[in-house]
Amino acid sequence: MLTPHVPEELLARYDRPGPRYTSYPTAPSWSNEFGPTDHAASLGRAAADAGTPLSLYVHIPFCTSLCWYCGCSVQITQRKEKGSRYVDTVIAEAELARRLLGDADRPVLQHHWGGGTPTFLEPDDLVRLSAGLNAVFPLADGAEVSIEVDPRVTSRAQLEALRAAGFNRISMGVQDLDPKVQQAIHRIQPVEMTRDLVVAARELGFESVNLDVVYGLPHQTPDSFGASIDAILELGPDRLACYGYAHVPWLKKNQRVIDEATLPVGRDKLALYLVALQKFEDAGFAAIGMDHFARPEDGLARAADQGALHRNFMGYTTQPAEDMLSFGTTAISEVAGAFAQNVKDLREYEASVERGELPVHRGMRRSPEDDARRRIILDLMCRFRLRYADHGGRDAFLSIHGDAVRSLEPMAADGLCRIDDDGITVHPIGRMLVRNLAMPFDEYLEAQRAAQRPMFSRTV
Numbered sequence: 001m002l003t004p005h006v007p008e009e010l011l012a013r014y015d016r017p018g019p020r021y022t023s024y025p026t027a028p029s030w031s032n033e034f035g036p037t038d039h040a041a042s043l044g045r046a047a048a049d050a051g052t053p054l055s056l057y058v059h060i061p062f063c064t065s066l067c068w069y070c071g072c073s074v075q076i077t078q079r080k081e082k083g084s085r086y087v088d089t090v091i092a093e094a095e096l097a098r099r100l101l102g103d104a105d106r107p108v109l110q111h112h113w114g115g116g117t118p119t120f121l122e123p124d125d126l127v128r129l130s131a132g133l134n135a136v137f138p139l140a141d142g143a144e145v146s147i148e149v150d151p152r153v154t155s156r157a158q159l160e161a162l163r164a165a166g167f168n169r170i171s172m173g174v175q176d177l178d179p180k181v182q183q184a185i186h187r188i189q190p191v192e193m194t195r196d197l198v199v200a201a202r203e204l205g206f207e208s209v210n211l212d213v214v215y216g217l218p219h220q221t222p223d224s225f226g227a228s229i230d231a232i233l234e235l236g237p238d239r240l241a242c243y244g245y246a247h248v249p250w251l252k253k254n255q256r257v258i259d260e261a262t263l264p265v266g267r268d269k270l271a272l273y274l275v276a277l278q279k280f281e282d283a284g285f286a287a288i289g290m291d292h293f294a295r296p297e298d299g300l301a302r303a304a305d306q307g308a309l310h311r312n313f314m315g316y317t318t319q320p321a322e323d324m325l326s327f328g329t330t331a332i333s334e335v336a337g338a339f340a341q342n343v344k345d346l347r348e349y350e351a352s353v354e355r356g357e358l359p360v361h362r363g364m365r366r367s368p369e370d371d372a373r374r375r376i377i378l379d380l381m382c383r384f385r386l387r388y389a390d391h392g393g394r395d396a397f398l399s400i401h402g403d404a405v406r407s408l409e410p411m412a413a414d415g416l417c418r419i420d421d422d423g424i425t426v427h428p429i430g431r432m433l434v435r436n437l438a439m440p441f442d443e444y445l446e447a448q449r450a451a452q453r454p455m456f457s458r459t460v
């Protein structure tokens with residue numbers, strides 16, 4: 001399925017703040033009362049699930065310079081020894097989790113490093129971290145092993161070390177190639193830099209190359225952004241991620257440096273997204289949800305068409321791993337029906353692991369009701385089909401969720417989905433706006449909105 005044509009007026013109507021649903025319940029509902037003991041109990045419960053696959057995520061928070069648009073939790077430093085020390089702590093945290101999980105065989109199907117900048121780490125530290133984690137949590141045959149890299153600071157030696165360590169997928173941040181935009185976001189990255197790294201990744205045998213772009217950045221115009229997208233497509237990625245810039249200077253001080261008068265907003269921002277969408281469609285990419293695109297032969301596109309996608313904190317995935325263990329500052333684990341997020345502060349994180357204590361500061365254990373709603377949202381987001389029969393039958397479903405289904409009727413009239421006696425089918429246009437279809441089933445959303453704090457990015 002290629003990217004459908006989405007009328008601008010429809011995108012404008014459904015461009016509203018909403019969760020990305022990489023978890024349900026979403027993070028604003030979690031509690032600070034959930035701590036290390038609760039996460040240890042989750043790991044204890046998961047110990048019984050021998051043979052069940054795992055996902056592993058590692059957060060590496062360091063960057064050598066700060067991009068002004070950045071919305072991540074980062075530590076700016078030039079001191080590489082901080083990276084070496086961090087590697088020791090992450091391995092120690094993994095060992096701590098392993099002890100609580102017991103020695104049950106839990107093959108890792110998906111192993112991902114994000115940041116920050118994972119390639120802040122020197123080649124030796126990359127190898128040490130990979131070997132340390134694989135010793136504690138061995139990879140399954142055919143596992144997806146992926147990493148996010150910043151082409152400005154990533155060397156061929158690092159890619160060689162990663163490839164030798166078993167990494168087979170790579171994702172590179174590009175954002176925009178226009179020098180004026182790059183200057184305004186304090187991220188100078190000539191196209192040659194990215195091209196060299198893509199070529200090196202291909203030569204070294206990485207199976208999949210993803211490139212990230214961002215729309216809504218200062219000075220972007222449809223013409224300039226279109227030219228950037230053309231050049232990015234020429235690099236030959238297998239997958240693309242296209243994110244909208246979230247300008248939240250009240251939360252992210254670094255964004256205050258950006259001159260708001262230069263930001264495209266409203267319809268101007270939407271026009272940028274539509275330019276990217278059209279170009280991805282022309283280049284033969286399939287839309288996987290709102291912001292991910294893949295070549296039709298790519299596993300992600302095939303899984304989307306077969307209704308076999310999965311979703312976790314890394315976004316869409318082809319790998320069905322129920323439990324996800326995450327290590328490092330701010331990392332979020334999902335184990336035995338509970339979420340647990342690590343502390344943000346590096347010293348606090350290191351001190352906690354040194355004490356032999358899980359560095360968890362908030363989380364939530366899902367109730368049976370949460371689980372039921374989570375399954376509904378996953379059916380809509382990943383399988384693009386919700387069958388009442390899978391959720392207790394039509395009458396039982398409508399007796400609980402009748403209002404939610406009724407609130408989808410205008411969306412059905414707009415062509416986003418079809419509602420019939422068997423359930424709800426998401427149409428191709430609805431896949432791009434699928435967060436809108438999931439929101440009526442989110443029991444916490446109203447209370448979060450009533451709190452009147454901006455929590456979620458817009459759906460466009």
Ligand code: SF4
Pocket residue numbers: 062063065066067069070071072074115116117150173
């Ligand atoms: S490289 Fe990424 S994580 Fe680091 S400052 Fe820039 S945008 Fe933020």
